[in-house]
Structure formats: C-alpha cells, structure tokens
Amino acid sequence: MTADPKHLGAMFDAHTDAEFKTRDINATMATMGEMPHVTHVPTMTGGHGQDEVRRFYERWFIGRWPEDTEITPVSRTVGEDRVVDEMIIRFTHDCEMPALLPGVAPTGRKVVIPFVVVVGFSGGKIAFERIYWDQASMLAQLGLIDAAKLPVSGAEQAARLIDPSLPSNTLIPKT
Numbered sequence: 001m002t003a004d005p006k007h008l009g010a011m012f013d014a015h016t017d018a019e020f021k022t023r024d025i026n027a028t029m030a031t032m033g034e035m036p037h038v039t040h041v042p043t044m045t046g047g048h049g050q051d052e053v054r055r056f057y058e059r060w061f062i063g064r065w066p067e068d069t070e071i072t073p074v075s076r077t078v079g080e081d082r083v084v085d086e087m088i089i090r091f092t093h094d095c096e097m098p099a100l101l102p103g104v105a106p107t108g109r110k111v112v113i114p115f116v117v118v119v120g121f122s123g124g125k126i127a128f129e130r131i132y133w134d135q136a137s138m139l140a141q142l143g144l145i146d147a148a149k150l151p152v153s154g155a156e157q158a159a160r161l162i163d164p165s166l167p168s169n170t171l172i173p174k175t
Contacts (some may be wrong), residue, residue, distance in 0.1 A: 005078040012083045012119050014124060021072065023063050029054055033125035042135035045099045061096040066091040074114070074161060080094055083119040088112060088158045089133075100138070107142045112155040 011031055019028035029050070036053050038046035051119035074086040093107045118130040133159065140147035141154045151171045160166040 006123060008081075008083050008119075008121055009076060009078055010121070011121070011124065011126065015119075016071070019057070019062055020065065020069065022030075025054065025062055028057055028062065031126050032043055033122050033127045036126060036128060038129045038131075040099055040126055040131045041155075042133060043100060045102065055100070057116050064095065064097055064099065066097075067096050068092050068094075070142070081121045083117075083121075085117045085119070086161075087115050087117070088161065089115050092159075100133075104144065106143070109142050110155075111138055112142045112158045113138055114158050115139070 015028060015031040017088050018024045018031065032050070032053065033048055036051055036057060037048040038053055040046055045055040045056065045060065064100075068093040069089065072087060072088045072090070076086075077084040090110070090112045092110050093101070095106055097104070113133055116132045118128075118132075120128045134146065136147075136150070136152045136159055137154055137157055139145045140150075145152065153171060156166070156170075160168065
C-alpha cells in the first residue's frame with residue numbers, strides 16, 4: 001500500500017518545522033521511523049538508528065543554525081515513498097555549525113546556497129534523509145577558499161536557480 005503523497009509532504013514539513021522553528025528534538029524524532037538514517041553528503045555528518053540520529057540532532061544540528069536562517073522552497077517532487085525538496089537556504093555564519101561546517105569558527109559572512117533533500121518514507125514515517133549542497137560554494141562564500149583560483153561559484157548559484165535568464169557558463173575560460 002502506498003502512502004498518500006499529501007501525507008508525506010506534511011510529515012516532512014512537520015519534521016523541518018520541529019528542526020528549525022520549534023527546535024523540538026522530541027517532535028523531530030516523532031516524525032522518524034524505527035531505524036532512521038541521516039546523511040549530509042558533503043560533510044559525512046548524520047547518524048544511523050534512533051540513538052545516533054537523536055544524538056546528532058541534539059548535539060550538532062537542532063539549535064546550531066543562525067537565528068537569521070531562511071529556507072525558501074524552490075520545488076517539491078513527491079513519489080510513492082519519497083519527497084525531494086529543492087530549496088535555497090540563507091544565513092549569516094555567526095555561530096558554529098558542526099553539521100555543515102565541522103571545525104569552522106563563525107566568519108560573520110552571509111551564505112546563500114541551494115540544497116536538495118531526498119527523504120524516504122516507510123510506514124508513513126521518515127526512514128532516511130540525504131542532504132546535498134555545494135560545499136565549495138559555501139566555503140567560497142565564507143572566504144575559506146579562493147573562488148577566483150578555482151572553478152567554483154558562490155551565491156550566484158541560488159540567484160540563477162530562481163532566475164534562469166541570469167548568465168551561465170561564467171566559469172568556462174573564454175578563448
């Protein structure tokens with residue numbers, strides 16, 4: 001039996017509300033199944049199983065985001081047992097963020113970056129989250145790598161995602 005797509009989207013919305021708005025670990029975990037796993041792909045942070053995921057959320061994720069964090073939805077795709085959200089996240093790096101920037105002290109710089117979250121469901125609860133973003137772009141926006149010397153873009157990624165008429169191919173050397 002397949003889940004109602006509206007239920008899957010609503011369950012993930014409740015999950016992110018608990019993570020970012022109410023910052024409620026119990027409400028976050030209530031949206032998750034018996035053996036969840038979370039993977040932030042660029043930094044290999046997250047956890048596997050109820051205990052590890054809860055510990056990850058408590059120690060390194062929930063409440064470890066800047067107060068000015070904004071999440072702007074771009075698109076949502078819902079399948080039989082998946083939700084894929086594409087979003088833009090904006091924040092000022094004014095606190096330690098061990099899940100995204102392990103070991104990096106606050107820089108005070110602004111970040112605007114696209115994220116993609118793939119959420120799998122089982123039994124109407126979240127079974128897994130796989131979160132993707134361009135870590136090089138984030139590091140460039142924070143001044144931690146020199147984008148001028150690498151084929152890396154910054155906040156313009158998010159701008160072009162919203163407005164596809166903006167310039168593309170800007171990293172390709174002109175000959």
